[in-house]
Amino acid sequence: MTDSPHVAGEYHIHGEQSHNGSLKITQYTYLLAFCAALNSCNLGYDIGVSTNVGPMIEEEFGLSSSERELFIGSLNLWSIFGSSMAHWICDTYGRRSSFIVAALFFIVGVIIMGLSNSYAILMIGRFLVGLGVGFGLAIDPIYIAEVTPAQYRGELVTWSEIGINVGIVLGFATGFFFYGYEQSIQWRLMLWMGAVLPLVMIVLVLTVMPESPRWLIKKGREQEARQILERLYPPGNDISAVMNEIKEALDVETRAKQDNGWDVILYPTKAVRRMLLVGVGIAIAQQLVGVDAIQNYLIDLLKESGIDSDRGPLEVLMVLGLLKLGFVFVGGKLFDTRGRRPLFLISLAGMALSLTIIAYSNETMTIVGLALYLSFFSIGMGPGAWLIPSEVFATSIRAKAMSAATICNRVAATVLSSTFLTASEYFGWTQVFLMLAGICILLMIFVYFFLPETKGRSLEDMSKYFAQITNDTSLIQAEIKLSQSFQREYESFQLDHEIS
Structure with missing residues (x-):
């Protein structure tokens, strides 16, 4: 998912440039891109942990191959609905709210799956996890694109793909971490570990990650947007020019x-x-x-x-x-x-x-x-x-x-x-x-x-x-x-x- 299915319209930034003619990127921009990319780890973690727990769940509940396939594959289907819902919340309540909603769906979903004593309850949890993954697929690249200068956008949006693969490795690693536990307890603990990263995301949203300046400008909150942009770009940049170009991009997008x-x-x-x-x-x-x-x-x-x-x-x-x-x-x-x-x-x-x-x-x-x-x-x-x-x-x-x-x-x-x-x-x-x-x-x-x-x-x-x-x-x-x-x-x- 190198570039987002929903990356914001491009705008070019004027201001201080590095020796090679491109705008310098701040450590604060890297920090926010890193925080957003962490959310993509949830999808990867689910892929990795499902690889480990799938056979255990099949054995414990006596599932057929088709039932196990439905458990695995349904996540992709539910993620479509999550992604569709994300756009309304994202545009109405902001990017930070969407991160929190995505995390809550994922947390509740993995808790229900870990507590399940029947296939039906397991699938309810899977449904909620799928919604959370869909939210993440929609919001991660949007946020990264909106806090990053255009010439760095392609590189930093790929951090979402990297986050997915980091999550896969973490999901695989749970097999080692809980190796030796009784199987009926092992797969539940492995699923519950999936709640850790979403909890970290909620903390980051509340303490580190500001709202997207593009969304703030769209909502008429220009003073807040200016304060964030001043942290995203090095001293000496014409923040007014940045804001005008964001407005241009928003107007073109709206008209389209x-x-x-x-x-x-x-x-x-x-x-x-x-x-x-x-x-x-x-x-x-x-x-x-x-x-x-x-x-x-x-x-x-x-x-x-x-x-x-x-x-x-x-x-x-x-x-x-x-x-x-x-x-x-x-x-x-x-x-x-x-x-x-x-x-x-x-x-x-x-x-x-x-x-x-x-x-x-x-x-x-x-x-x-x-x-x-x-x-x-x-x-x-x-x-x-x-x-x-x-x-x-x-x-x-x-x-x-x-x-x-x-x-x-x-x-x-x-x-x-x-x-x-x-x-x-x-x-x-x-x-x-x-x-x-x-x-x-x-x-x-x-x-x-x-x-x-x-x-x-x-x-x-x-x-x-x-x-x-x-x-x-x-x-x-x-x-x-x-x-x-x-x-x-x-x-x-x-x-x-x-x-x-």
């Missing part, structure tokens, strides 16, 4: 929402249809390669490969989690130096090879294959799945197109996670992994023929590109109309201000 209803997505022109094919397609592709399903059932895969000790799978889980986390950093850096298309193609080719190795391997080679798979995912498809949509969607359709991409991504995750075990029982592990390898190859073809290189290209460049390849200039005309309309209003405002 007014001028373009959902018809622009439901009945797209040729250019918009091609944008949606690329942006939504890449978001879906991230889940079609099977990453959520494989991560959620790693314990099963490792035991199936022949590891028969109790601690053996836990040790391998930790290695795989740390490896995946490390390569997220590598992928984030390479995207800005090597470009998007090459990394996507390398990532998909590597995953196809890795999945083939897993399909035909013994114990050692299964572990090697999984390590390669997670590494190749993390250098391309992982950090890039939200970077591409954020770069190809035009301003006039971005908010709605990003919502469509998010929903499709979560639906694909739900389907894959909810059918993985059943498919493996019906077809066999070898056939399932060969099927996923085939999907990776098909996605390589899709990327090669349809994905443009977006590195270093502006939104205007991308709009022109899609207009040219589809011979459809309606999107360009809509962007120009939107820009001209705002420019006239802004000039009128400046004239009235000078006269007064």
